[in-house]
Amino acid sequence: xxxxxxxxxxxxxxxxxxxxxxxxxxxxxxxxxxxxxxxxxxxxxxxxxxxxxxxxxxxxxxxxxxxxxxxxxxxxxxxxxxxxxxxxxxxxxxxxxxxxxxxxxxxxxxxxxxxxxxxxxxxxxxxxxxxxxxxxxxxxxxxxxxxxxxxxxxxxxxxxxxxxxxxxxxxxxxxxxxxxxxxxxxxxxxxxxxxxxxxxxxxxxxxxxxxxxxxxxxxxxxxxxxxxxxxxxxxxxxxxxxxxxxxxxxxxxxxxxxxxxxxxxxxxxxxxxxxxxxxxxxxxxxxxxxxxxxxxxxxxxxxxxxxx
Numbered sequence: 001x002x003x004x005x006x007x008x009x010x011x012x013x014x015x016x017x018x019x020x021x022x023x024x025x026x027x028x029x030x031x032x033x034x035x036x037x038x039x040x041x042x043x044x045x046x047x048x049x050x051x052x053x054x055x056x057x058x059x060x061x062x063x064x065x066x067x068x069x070x071x072x073x074x075x076x077x078x079x080x081x082x083x084x085x086x087x088x089x090x091x092x093x094x095x096x097x098x099x100x101x102x103x104x105x106x107x108x109x110x111x112x113x114x115x116x117x118x119x120x121x122x123x124x125x126x127x128x129x130x131x132x133x134x135x136x137x138x139x140x141x142x143x144x145x146x147x148x149x150x151x152x153x154x155x156x157x158x159x160x161x162x163x164x165x166x167x168x169x170x171x172x173x174x175x176x177x178x179x180x181x182x183x184x185x186x187x188x189x190x191x192x193x194x195x196x197x198x199x200x201x202x203x204x205x206x207x208x209x210x211x212x213x214x215x216x217x218x219x220x221x222x223x224x225x226x227x228x229x230x231x232x233x234x235x236x237x238x239x240x241x242x243x244x245x246x247x248x249x250x251x252x253x254x255x256x257x258x259x260x261x262x263x264x265x266x267x268x269x270x271x272x273x274x275x276x277x278x279x280x281x282x283x284x285x286x287x288x289x290x291x292x293x294x295x296x297x298x299x300x301x302x303x304x305x306x307x308x
Contacts, residue, residue, distance in 0.1 A: 033300040039231040050076035053236030054282025056087035057095040065098040072101035082236035083112030083215035087287040103162035112215035118148030137190035182207035190216040202228035227271025240281025244294035
């Protein structure tokens with residue numbers, strides 16, 4: 001009896017314990033990542049940028065709401081929201097309540113696919129299959145049909161009313177006590193809403209700093225931003241892999257970027273230029289896969305400093 005069933009029972013117990021940890025603790029174990037990026041002109045004071053991403057708000061997620069509200073205590077110079085705020089058609093009021101204190105600061109935003117469309121139940125193994133086949137989102141897959149439409153217009157109107165700059169295939173500027181930040185953004189490449197030709201041309205003259213913003217860090221977007229000379233690109237979407245293997249890392253990214261850059265700060269080179277890239281692991285999950293393992297939910301405080 002012991003020899004025949006001992007190992008399977010042990011593995012089952014370990015698996016159950018891991019699932020309980022991933023669903024019961026880590027998915028609510030919110031963290032703040034701190035990163036320093038040397039991209040400012042010499043002599044310019046440091047800037048503190050708070051990046052929030054992939055909130056995937058579901059009604060009733062009170063701890064997530066309180067944690068997001070508490071981030072206002074960091075007093076950032078400005079906030080960048082890199083999309084996928086929703087995972088519930090009824091989640092807009094609670095999303096705005098969570099982000100309300102942050103909307104008192106200057107900010108900008110792009111949307112992701114889950115702002116536009118409600119989530120669908122999927123077999124998680126499909127992400128591994130799509131990675132092997134080189135298919136991600138609508139980039140090689142059949143278009144989605146029968147999807148639920150989220151009330152993203154309500155989110156957009158509230159962000160705009162707070163003075164946040166919408167960057168979906170557009171440019172904008174933030175003014176911070178004599179400092180001008182030029183921002184260029186794309187709509188979500190994961191569902192082929194990106195239109196780089198509408199914003200091409202590189203950093204704007206007259207701005208103290210130019211930044212690029214996109215939800216999903218697909219290589220075509222990173223290549224375009226980098227080749228145009230943007231010093232820093234901010235993105236989300238990947239959830240940091242969401243289910244990772246300790247001491248190994250992520251298995252998937254849900255886009256065509258490599259797993260070695262699934263979260264955190266790295267660099268990207270294209271067209272003879274090199275840009276810094278920061279990918280947020282986000283602070284939420286799809287409502288149908290509310291688990292994280294070896295990849296805690298996060299926001300990031302980026303301190304921008306003068307170039308070396």
